Amino acid sequence: MVRPTMEDVAARAGVSRALVSLVMRNSPKVSDTRRAAVLRAAEELGYQPHVMARSLASRTSTVLGVMVNDLRNAFFADVVEGLDAAAQAAGFDLVLNTGGRSPAREGNALRSLLSFRPAGVILLSPVVPASAIEAASRQCPVVLVSRTSRASGVDTVNDDGEAGSALAVDHLAGLGHRRIAHLDGGGAAGAAQRRRGFQAAMRRHGLEPIVVRSEHTDTGGEKAVRELLATYSRDDLPTGLVAGNDFNAVGAISALEEAGLRVPEDVSVVGYDNTSLAALRHLSLTTVDQPRTEMGRLAFEALIERVRGDRTEPVRHLLHPSLVVRSTTTEVSLTGGSSR
Amino acid sequence: MVRPTMEDVAARAGVSRALVSLVMRNSPKVSDTRRAAVLRAAEELGYQPHVMARSLASRTSTVLGVMVNDLRNAFFADVVEGLDAAAQAAGFDLVLNTGGRSPAREGNALRSLLSFRPAGVILLSPVVPASAIEAASRQCPVVLVSRTSRASGVDTVNDDGEAGSALAVDHLAGLGHRRIAHLDGGGAAGAAQRRRGFQAAMRRHGLEPIVVRSEHTDTGGEKAVRELLATYSRDDLPTGLVAGNDFNAVGAISALEEAGLRVPEDVSVVGYDNTSLAALRHLSLTTVDQPRTEMGRLAFEALIERVRGDRTEPVRHLLHPSLVVRSTTTEVSLTGGSSR
DNA sequence: TCTATTGATTAGAGCGCTCTAATCTTGTAG
DNA sequence: CTACAAGATTAGAGCGCTCTAATCAATAGA
Numbered sequence: 234m235v236r237p238t239m240e241d242v243a244a245r246a247g248v249s250r251a252l253v254s255l256v257m258r259n260s261p262k263v264s265d266t267r268r269a270a271v272l273r274a275a276e277e278l279g280y281q282p283h284v285m286a287r288s289l290a291s292r293t294s295t296v297l298g299v300m301v302n303d304l305r306n307a308f309f310a311d312v313v314e315g316l317d318a319a320a321q322a323a324g325f326d327l328v329l330n331t332g333g334r335s336p337a338r339e340g341n342a343l344r345s346l347l348s349f350r351p352a353g354v355i356l357l358s359p360v361v362p363a364s365a366i367e368a369a370s371r372q373c374p375v376v377l378v379s380r381t382s383r384a385s386g387v388d389t390v391n392d393d394g395e396a397g398s399a400l401a402v403d404h405l406a407g408l409g410h411r412r413i414a415h416l417d418g419g420g421a422a423g424a425a426q427r428r429r430g431f432q433a434a435m436r437r438h439g440l441e442p443i444v445v446r447s448e449h450t451d452t453g454g455e456k457a458v459r460e461l462l463a464t465y466s467r468d469d470l471p472t473g474l475v476a477g478n479d480f481n482a483v484g485a486i487s488a489l490e491e492a493g494l495r496v497p498e499d500v501s502v503v504g505y506d507n508t509s510l511a512a513l514r515h516l517s518l519t520t521v522d523q524p525r526t527e528m529g530r531l532a533f534e535a536l537i538e539r540v541r542g543d544r545t546e547p548v549r550h551l552l553h554p555s556l557v558v559r560s561t562t563t564e565v566s567l568t569g570g571s572s573r
Numbered sequence: 574m575v576r577p578t579m580e581d582v583a584a585r586a587g588v589s590r591a592l593v594s595l596v597m598r599n600s601p602k603v604s605d606t607r608r609a610a611v612l613r614a615a616e617e618l619g620y621q622p623h624v625m626a627r628s629l630a631s632r633t634s635t636v637l638g639v640m641v642n643d644l645r646n647a648f649f650a651d652v653v654e655g656l657d658a659a660a661q662a663a664g665f666d667l668v669l670n671t672g673g674r675s676p677a678r679e680g681n682a683l684r685s686l687l688s689f690r691p692a693g694v695i696l697l698s699p700v701v702p703a704s705a706i707e708a709a710s711r712q713c714p715v716v717l718v719s720r721t722s723r724a725s726g727v728d729t730v731n732d733d734g735e736a737g738s739a740l741a742v743d744h745l746a747g748l749g750h751r752r753i754a755h756l757d758g759g760g761a762a763g764a765a766q767r768r769r770g771f772q773a774a775m776r777r778h779g780l781e782p783i784v785v786r787s788e789h790t791d792t793g794g795e796k797a798v799r800e801l802l803a804t805y806s807r808d809d810l811p812t813g814l815v816a817g818n819d820f821n822a823v824g825a826i827s828a829l830e831e832a833g834l835r836v837p838e839d840v841s842v843v844g845y846d847n848t849s850l851a852a853l854r855h856l857s858l859t860t861v862d863q864p865r866t867e868m869g870r871l872a873f874e875a876l877i878e879r880v881r882g883d884r885t886e887p888v889r890h891l892l893h894p895s896l897v898v899r900s901t902t903t904e905v906s907l908t909g910g911s912s913r
Numbered sequence: 914t915c916t917a918t919t920g921a922t923t924a925g926a927g928c929g930c931t932c933t934a935a936t937c938t939t940g941t942a943g
Numbered sequence: 944c945t946a947c948a949a950g951a952t953t954a955g956a957g958c959g960c961t962c963t964a965a966t967c968a969a970t971a972g973a
Contacts, residue, residue: 285625286929515827626959
């Protein structure tokens with residue numbers, strides 16, 4: 234378990250430790266002969282530079298701290314994948330943490346990341362107070378994903394939830410729907426934006442926005458639809474539904490079918506997030522897709538720009554979602570009492 | 574961005590660096606007066622020990638290298654969550670990597686992890702050659718999740734895929750099913766075990782195992798069912814299906830319903846993995862659940878035992894799955910031509 | 914009063930590397 | 944043949960910490 238050091242390589246190659254160091258950082262100012270000798274010695278010993286020692290000596294870090302709100306959430310997993318790909322390509326390593334969705338635990342997790350003296354820190358939808366984020370940004374560049382900030386040392390990468398809802402509304406309105414309801418995600422991350430986007434888009438189309446309070450779960454979707462069914466007569470029932478997310482949409486569809494309504498013939502449903510669920514042929518859910526991997530990449534790039542000192546102004550990425558049209562939306566039917 | 578060092582704290586508290594070091598590691602041999610003074614100084618300066626410097630000086634590491642085959646896979650995300658929880662509780666940090674499902678990239682990722690001189694390395698379903706794993710195990714303890722190994726320096730944590738399939742078969746057989754088919758996952762990780770377990774369990778029940786080649790996707794499930802429908806007459810059609818995984822099961826259900834068969838009245842279907850999909854009320858899929866978070870915890874424990882030197886013998890954890898009975902399985906119907 | 918003894922504190926070397934400045938080689942021009 | 948640049952190599956300090964061994968202070972025992 235004891236690994237060779239630079240000194241060992243130097244001895245075996247018959248050169249100084251400093252020369253080995255130069256070779257390892259592939260400096261151009263090393264003769265080909267020596268370089269080959271050092272490389273051979275390193276190979277034979279199975280030598281690999283010690284990242285931590287290197288980091289300490291050079292006063293630079295190749296570590297990026299990443300705190301994830303919840304890895305189980307496919308959204309974050311995708312962002313981390315994007316992050317990882319970009320980081321690996323640039324020679325950075327990720328130290329990853331979970332905050333357990335509690336501010337206290339996130340505080341510990343963040344502290345833990347900072348104790349690595351990372352080149353920067355990326356927080357995915359953190360729930361820690363803004364003050365903690367600002368404090369962190371005084372130690373190293375910070376990038377927030379799925380959370381906003383006004384701090385000048387903090388960059389942000391968000392998906393445009395308002396635009397996403399608008400996309401859904403535009404799609405349904407374009408199909409002739411006039412009565413469209415939104416199943417609101419309540420306090421879930423991003424839900425407020427989606428609601429605002431829905432309302433604005435509806436007004437833009439000259440339509441009255443209907444908002445039903447729900448949550449980002451399938452049972453929430455069921456309940457919300459039952460509420461709609463109880464509130465509206467069959468003829469007045471919304472013909473289009475913009476769900477808070479895909480799970481919510483699935484629940485809504487269940488409740489609709491249970492009530493004898495067909496999707497999309499009677500009611501069109503749009504989800505949000507484009508999870509693996511939505512792609513299932515069984516469901517084939519029309520949904521809003523955010524460029525998740527891209528968000529990870531952008532978060533990395535923003536960080537690197539700060540690390541390299543290329544930029545000191547904060548950057549606020551707002552990524553445009555796109556609509557994935559599948560089989561749960563269709564033109565409003567004339568028999569369904571659409572235009573009255 | 575320049576952070577205080579131990580020296581700064583020592584100066585401010587009017588003590589030596591060594592004393593600060595003792596306080597930071599909360600050694601008992603420090604007087605209460607000094608301890609308080611040091612702690613106050615540290616607090617005021619916002620001092621936090623530098624993990625890398627500490628690691629270098631103490632010749633110990635609190636870093637665990639984790640290589641994930643694919644974070645998008647909820648299975649691995651869950652394992653990592655379990656790992657993270659255990660690691661955080663014990664004061665370890667995770668350096669996380671993705672291998673991109675390619676041996677070459679995994680090799681790089683692994684090398685990258687090892688360059689941290691981690692306390693140990695945990696590989697989730699790696700595809701690198703066994704030789705690479707053994708080489709790694711010569712540098713630090715290695716734990717494999719969802720992959721086996723014969724190397725003595727390597728511990729493994731696996732779910733018992735054979736037992737899982739057996740659970741599904743037992744369940745269906747107990748409900749009176751005699752004709753049961755397995756939709757095989759082909760070359761997917763763990764698929765071979767699930768198939769073997771299915772076959773063995775069927776024979777144990779005195780039943781003839783039917784295996785249809787498929788894959789772990791919903792379209793795969795659809796195709797497999799269509800194949801079954803083409804092969805068997807309505808009366809001879811299997812009444813029970815053990816799918817390769819949940820996605821596969823969903824596809825199978827789609828195809829069955831498309832063919833006018835009801836689930837579970839005409840055909841019972843069991844999934845595998847207990848993904849969020851299966852829990853959806855809309856689907857309510859009976860499925861096999863592995864203790865994923867637990868697997869992460871066990872992987873951590875195995876590693877720590879080696880790190881502490883408590884154990885040198887390899888350990889092979891084989892975790893027992895459990896069956897989650899929901900609504901896609903029921904007693905075989907008499908009208909369906911079950912017993913002829 | 915002097916010496917153990919115990920507990921608290923500190924000096925200083927060293928972890929494995931990088932980096933600056935100094936030194937050693939060449940090759941070339943005068 | 945000397946001088947000097949330019950390139951190649953190395954010595955040595957230092958990154959922020961830990962750890963051993965030494966020092967210091969205070970108390971107790973003789």
